[in-house]
Amino acid sequence: MLLRGFVLVVPRCMMADRRRVRGAGRATRFGDLDVPSKKALIRRPSPRLAEGLVTHVEREKVDVELALRQWEAYAEALRTHGWETVEVDPADDCPDSVFVEDTVVMYKNVALIARSGAESRRDETLGVEEAVARLGCSVNWIWEPGTLDGGDVLKVGDTIHVGRGGRTNAVGVQQVRAAFEPLGARVVAVPVSKVLHLKSAVTALPDGTVIGHIPHLDRPSLFPRFLSVPEESGSHVVLLGGPRLLMAASAPKTAELLADLGHEPVVVDIGEFEKLEGCVTCLSVRLRDLYV
Numbered sequence: 001m002l003l004r005g006f007v008l009v010v011p012r013c014m015m016a017d018r019r020r021v022r023g024a025g026r027a028t029r030f031g032d033l034d035v036p037s038k039k040a041l042i043r044r045p046s047p048r049l050a051e052g053l054v055t056h057v058e059r060e061k062v063d064v065e066l067a068l069r070q071w072e073a074y075a076e077a078l079r080t081h082g083w084e085t086v087e088v089d090p091a092d093d094c095p096d097s098v099f100v101e102d103t104v105v106m107y108k109n110v111a112l113i114a115r116s117g118a119e120s121r122r123d124e125t126l127g128v129e130e131a132v133a134r135l136g137c138s139v140n141w142i143w144e145p146g147t148l149d150g151g152d153v154l155k156v157g158d159t160i161h162v163g164r165g166g167r168t169n170a171v172g173v174q175q176v177r178a179a180f181e182p183l184g185a186r187v188v189a190v191p192v193s194k195v196l197h198l199k200s201a202v203t204a205l206p207d208g209t210v211i212g213h214i215p216h217l218d219r220p221s222l223f224p225r226f227l228s229v230p231e232e233s234g235s236h237v238v239l240l241g242g243p244r245l246l247m248a249a250s251a252p253k254t255a256e257l258l259a260d261l262g263h264e265p266v267v268v269d270i271g272e273f274e275k276l277e278g279c280v281t282c283l284s285v286r287l288r289d290l291y292v
């Protein structure tokens with residue numbers, strides 16, 4: 001079914017496969033705008049989760065059962081706020097597979113399949129290719145010698161910031177440019193040396209303001225509108241729609257700051273994933289531009 005290097009045409013009968021889709025049929029409104037879809041890819045944690053990679057933090061014992069409960073609550077929070085969750089086939093042999101954000105970058109209806117800078121994570125893309133094709137995306141790939149983790153890609157409107165760091169190389173950045181600039185994006189490369197991924201350091205609010213924790217940023221001046229937040233995990237928000245922001249329970253001061261600015265934090269405990277350098281963004285991939 002998957003032909004590398006070609007844009008895929010997926011038969012309608014495949015797109016109707018909704019076995020692992022939950023929350024389907026709910027409203028598709030994003031703030032004040034109608035959007036074609038509000039689907040989110042998620043992937044069940046591997047039983048080997050505790051073996052996941054750690055790079056910038058000390059290894060701590062991970063409670064896999066607690067992690068599963070936290071993952072279920074995270075998925076439920078997405079559904080409660082109107083997102084259909086689409087479960088990618090589990091990859092039980094890949095400890096880090098729950099961090100599905102790193103495997104694919106969406107822009108418009110194109111799914112760019114990543115090629116992780118961590119070799120041990122490369123097999124994770126297999127089920128993801130299948131999942132995005134089933135949803136009607138056109139599929140493209142990062143090719144050797146390029147490397148890219150989805151966590152290094154931050155979209156703010158049509159500006160795509162790509163972190164050049166431990167997991168994403170210059171060829172990977174160039175391949176993102178080649179894939180998305182013809183579709184109307186502008187790709188901006190950002191140096192990342194202090195944290196795992198660009199989105200470990202910064203994400204963006206619904207109005208486009210980039211938020212981050214200064215000690216983890218190489219060059220805050222690269223972001224034209226920037227708000228400093230008091231906690232590392234406060235840098236991570238998932239836009240749920242309107243003023244609602246999915247955030248980690250480990251950033252209470254940032255939640256208070258953002259609530260005071262008129263946002264509505266929706267808080268989830270993802271402590272077991274944080275032990276593996278995960279954050280709220282990395283547990284899902286939102287697909288907002290699919291007309292299916």
Ligand SMILES: NC(=O)NCCC[C@H](N)C(=O)O
Nearest residue numbers: 052053099151276277278282
């Ligand atoms: N996008 C993300 O923030 N991904 C987190 C990945 C954590 C995983 N343990 C890793 O090192 O690859």
